[in-house]
Amino acid sequence: LLYGLSWFVVPAFRELLREGYGAQTTGPLDTSVLVRVVVGKLVPSISAAPPPHARQELNVVLRGLTSVMQAMLLLTIAGMGAESVAQERERDTWLGLIATPLSGLEILRGKLFGTIWKARLLLTLILGLWIVGLLAGSLHPLGFLASVGILAVSSASVGALGVSASVRLATRAKATERVVGPVLLVLCLGAVPFVLPRTASALAGTLASPFNAWVAQVSYEDVLDLGRGKAPSLFTTAGIPDTSAACIVMAAALASTIALGWIGWRAFRTASATFDAAIGRPTRDPIRPGHPAGRGPAA
Numbered sequence: 001l002l003y004g005l006s007w008f009v010v011p012a013f014r015e016l017l018r019e020g021y022g023a024q025t026t027g028p029l030d031t032s033v034l035v036r037v038v039v040g041k042l043v044p045s046i047s048a049a050p051p052p053h054a055r056q057e058l059n060v061v062l063r064g065l066t067s068v069m070q071a072m073l074l075l076t077i078a079g080m081g082a083e084s085v086a087q088e089r090e091r092d093t094w095l096g097l098i099a100t101p102l103s104g105l106e107i108l109r110g111k112l113f114g115t116i117w118k119a120r121l122l123l124t125l126i127l128g129l130w131i132v133g134l135l136a137g138s139l140h141p142l143g144f145l146a147s148v149g150i151l152a153v154s155s156a157s158v159g160a161l162g163v164s165a166s167v168r169l170a171t172r173a174k175a176t177e178r179v180v181g182p183v184l185l186v187l188c189l190g191a192v193p194f195v196l197p198r199t200a201s202a203l204a205g206t207l208a209s210p211f212n213a214w215v216a217q218v219s220y221e222d223v224l225d226l227g228r229g230k231a232p233s234l235f236t237t238a239g240i241p242d243t244s245a246a247c248i249v250m251a252a253a254l255a256s257t258i259a260l261g262w263i264g265w266r267a268f269r270t271a272s273a274t275f276d277a278a279i280g281r282p283t284r285d286p287i288r289p290g291h292p293a294g295r296g297p298a299a
Helices: 004-021 033-042 054-090 094-097 104-120 119-134 141-168 173-195 199-205 211-217 222-227 233-238 243-273 275-280
Strands: none
Touching: 004 054, 004 141, 033 211, 054 104, 054 119, 054 141, 054 173, 054 211, 054 233, 094 211, 104 119, 104 141, 104 275, 119 141, 119 173, 141 211, 141 222, 141 275, 173 211, 173 233, 199 233, 199 243, 211 233, 211 243, 222 233, 243 275
16 A cells, blocks of 8 residues: 555655645646556556646545545444444453443443544554645645544544444344444445536535545645635536535535534433443432432332
């Protein structure tokens, strides 16, 4: 992966040293950059001339690569979250865990953090690629922050959905089926705008976080185009023809990210509040004034 990325990263940094940070006006962008560079490596005579806008080409590669990697990450987190409680039961450590004085919120919070921590390699790799793009001038700082925010919200929300399902459902198979199936279906919507390039398809694609991250990874040229009332050139490949459509799609991506965060937070809070009842752990009612001993353990 690093060797393949060097084909795009090295020219981008060379261009950065020549021209500095900022937008370029070197003509239309070649969206088939990946095919051209790979063929150029196989036939060196084709790639004798330097790329006209290397940083933009790196942006194209980063968008496609990190979108696929983010889809893999979300599926991984969803699956591991759904299996988190089932694995405790299979290892006969679940009874020891619920016998501790830890509350349901503390247990599920630990499960959520542990699920995300297990996927840290892929998560770190995605962040590392975005940092390289930011340093090379291929990714605008606003695009970097937006992409990181989408990644954080989607990872935490999908993990919360997986962990909450693992508490309600007794077996690993049922929990995985309940979570991974819908997540996979939603992620597939992110490919619709590229198969059927229409504004409506792009709006449907905003239900998938990887597509939202693809939209968010704007370059300096994209920000300049939006300021001039022009849609970024790469947006046309997803059926986003003009500025108004671009603004609508970006607003939909923001709304979708907020909605996903709310759904994940709500599911996690509900699972935490009903944790004891869901697993059958005995609870003790709070001591009431005038009754020092309180009430006995609830059934």
